[in-house]
Amino acid sequence: MNEPVPVVKNLEDLYPKDALESQRARFEHLKIRFSELYGRSPQFIARSPGRVNLIGEHIDYSLYEVLPMAIAADVLIAVSPVPRKNQEEVKVQVENLNPHKFKSGEFSVQKDGNVEIDASTLQWTNYFKAGFSGAVDLLRKQNSCFSSCGMQVLIDGTVPAGGGLSSSAAFVCASALATLRANGSDKVPKKELVELAIVSERSVGVNSGGMDQAASVFSVRGDAVSISFSPELYAEALPFPKTDPPITFMIAQSFIAADKHVAAPEQYNLRVVECTLAAEVLAAKLRLKLKTDSGPLGSSLRGFQNAYYESEKADQRSSAEEQIGVMLSLIDKLLDNSEGYTREEIASTLSMSVEALERRFMTKFPIRAERFHLGLRARHVFTEALRVQAFKQLLLNPPADADTVLLPRLGDILNESHTSSRDVYVHSCPEIDEMCEIAREAGSYGGRVTGAGWGGCSVHLVPKDRVEAIEAAWEEKYYRRREPDITKEKLAEAVVVSEPGHGSMIIDLS
Ligand code: NG1
């Protein structure tokens, strides 16, 4: 778990056989463009993949376990370090293989490593800067005199942006890894990389949890990964049982852009605030003291569960599932589910002023909402945490009959998760709901919105022999209705059957 990010020379270690040829061509193209741009060859390539979350949606920032897997789509960053001469400031040049979509950028780095990030504007290079700064901070903690070298970088990303597959985390993780390696760290511990990428991404995006960065770094080819956050970050490969028919996931784009910089971030940050306030209100009502934890706002529903089970009120011996069951009965007793709470009501329960409440929970990302649905949001979190456990147990101890027992049960859990996302947490959208319906009618075992939602992607567990039928159903009933002239290429990108891919790596070109 805390082994270093692998350094490889051969692409065979990285991609499945059938993808090797096209990946080789892609790497060659990146190297050639690099030499054309900078007049020298790159020294290495840092790579980090996107992910699809199988189950455990919007519960990472409440510090409950999630089950994602890395996908084949990834971010490659070709790098040539530029040595620092004495005290001069150095430059970092950032170019993208697709310069029309991603305008190049250049920034200078002072000796103290300081880099300015203007998070109020939508610049893709901010994500590079975020990873860069996080890496420099880490190196300065290890050696207070450290100053970064300059860098020339060229980036190629294949994870669709705003599609719920976590292009941002792939980019931040790859940027941080590239910076660490450029500055001589050739053994980058995975856990350190993840922890710094989580904090870095919070400086440019939203108050996110840590699932995406952990999935991008820790994943192992062929397996899902179970990621827990309490008492501390921990990741473990979760192999899929070999079944007949084999477990197959389809990922489908809705082409509704869940743009992190317009409506979605406000919704996302509001959910983080609602969950944190649910924890605070529950604790206040039971006179429990919450410890500061790694939740984005310093406390979490999991922190509440821990505090409850450390108090005399609770039976310490209960299993994880029993404990969450108790949490559900507590919210029924203590939280109102109808209208939601006003700021005044919450502040009064927490014995603070509305100003103090806003200062503590709503300053970093301002929130406009008037009502806060603490009961509903907590209900989703606890039931989803239970669904993750049920899903994981089925993978670890699969019942014998895959076709008639295991796969339909897994599918049911995905469907229940979607219903909760749609009705209780309210982070799906009508288009994704429709895509889930269409897939089920065409024979999927079950499916759900994946990632932050409000657009983006859905994930479906399907019988292998239904893949084409489900694809055809989406094409006819969803994609062509929305966009009659949709191209073959766009359709091919819209739906993928992704094998679980490998996590972050360095490809050494020396
Ligand atoms: P997306 O928007 O799919 O990358 C976001 C968060 C995750 C998690 C999911 C919902 C970021 C970087 N990531 O993922 O941490 O909370 O939503 O489960 O914002």
Ligand code: MG
């Ligand atoms: Mg993201």
